[in-house]
């Protein structure tokens with residue numbers, strides 16, 4: 301969800317960790333404390349630079365585990381008190397501030413203000429954590445696959461089989477310039493008939509190999525139509541009008557693909573044009589029209605995000621634009637064989653999983669970028685969930701709840717140790 305630009309303070313999570321203190325809630329909700337040596341917290345530098353005072357709390361995958369989070373039997377929530385010195389804002393809050401969970405009453409079997417649940421026990425393996433919050437479950441999906449293009453064809457049935465083999469529950473199959481006439485027939489604005497309660501395949505659009513795509517490839521999800529002009533191959537000459545066309549459709553979610561082509565050295569891509577670099581993304585962000593940025597490839601061994609995507613996305617967050625981060629495979633083009641290194645998007649979906657609820661969660665920023673099966677640290681800041689916004693009227697302490705799958709001893713074992721890519725990308729031409 302894009303918003304108006306706001307200047308933000310720059311205290312980083314890394315700085316905040318210097319003041320941290322681990323607090324473990326006891327069985328009856330009574331907190332106990334222990335000190336953690338800061339040097340044990342090996343935060344990936346990419347995570348460490350997340351601003352926290354008014355953060356869009358999109359997280360990264362933290363390495364690969366043997367199973368997706370939602371298959372884990374229990375979670376180990378930790379409550380970390382952070383001192384966000386200097387994190388106040390000069391303007392009064394314009395929206396309700398989430399109220400910190402009153403820890404003292406958690407565990408009395410009564411759901412009270414600030415609690416999502418309270419079952420009165422000290423069991424984390426059930427549907428109510430000892431923090432009186434409900435454990436989240438992540439829905440793994442792919443925002444970017446293709447049936448036709450790049451010299452191949454993957455039928456809807458085969459797409460479903462290949463995505464389900466990776467544990468994915470949602471696939472956005474994108475019609476694009478190559479094979480447009482064939483794949484357009486799959487587009488109905490509804491889930492494809494191969495979809496089941498366990499898996500959704502839905503055809504939408506990537507604006508690629510059209511005249512509009514000279515400065516980057518849009519990923520448009522939840523469309524009612526693919527016809528953004530009377531001649532999509534020739535008009536318009538930029539994506540700006542296409543984004544406006546998509547935004548007039550009530551369900552549409554607007555993303556931009558191929559963040560991995562953004563320079564990872566801090567420079568701005570010059571000249572614009574050519575294939576794939578999401579040069580135009582800054583325009584869509586500034587106009588408040590971009591919901592997510594996706595990446596489709598990460599150099600092997602470099603973790604869940606490449607340097608270019610991270611720089612672009614981080615700058616976006618720091619400038620006050622709420623743009624979710626997402627991962628896709630570009631199956632059929634950049635990815636021929638899906639593996640544990642293939643980017644994906646894990647999403648916290650509220651209620652029943654449908655394509656629309658999945659899209660709304662992406663729009664709300666409840667996404668985590670992952671490579672293969674991801675393990676995620678689920679953050680709650682002052683009771684706010686991933687994707688919520690926390691506004692502090694003045695410097696103050698806030699509580700941060702970390703839910704991690706399984707045990708993390710020491711807690712730093714739950715953090716990613718991925719490093720920056722050091723070599724430029726060398727990839728085949730994507731769609």
Ligand SMILES: [Zn+2]
Nearest residue numbers: 506630633731
């Ligand atoms: Zn593509």
